[in-house]
Amino acid sequence: MRWPRFFVTGTDTGVGKTQASRALLSLLADAGLSPQGFKPYESGCASLSAPADALSLREAARSDLPLDIVCPHRFRAPLAPGIAARRLGREPDWNVTLAAWERLRHGSVVVEGAGGLFVALDSSHDVIDLISTLGLPVLLVARAGLGTLNHTALSLEALAARNIPVAAVLLSRSTSSRDPSERDNPAFIAERHRVQVLGPVPYLVDPRRRHAAFRKALAPLVQNALATGRSNRARGR
């Protein structure tokens, strides 16, 4: 059985990973699955008992799973998790991450990374190592505007070098100002890298409209994953 599962990473921090993860989870929940969000490392937590991204994913998934499973590693410092841990003289236990994953991996899951692919999680693992270990297809969230061709290509090349499949690239506007590169970027990235490109998601301040815009952009990806899952199940795979 193959349930829809995604690892959401970004070309950078603050590109819309949490928004994209929330949209995927809510679409999967609407489809009648019982998806779970997984944000194994969260830094910049104002309160260690209330990691904002993890709580937001759990809410979008309509789940009540304990936070220790949804988000086992939390840090106050707004730094890469591995750097925040190093400042505290701690080493986040990789086995704790794997144990939490073991509780989640049998159903539909959306995992949100931290920052981009080479953000440190501990002294020997970056986000890309976690993606490899979990064996999930990637949704790569990228900025819609100028600079995204380079950042997107670097991330896609790194993923290809590890044989990590890419489900899609999602372009998202992270500022209210538009730039002229936005018009050509989606088609160019799709053609050059032979990857499905979704978006650009417009820049919207209102949280409900923003959520709706991410859902609209990601609906084709979820529909496709549901159809693939159905046909695999019918074939007994």
Ligand SMILES: [Mg+2]
């Ligand atoms: Mg986030």
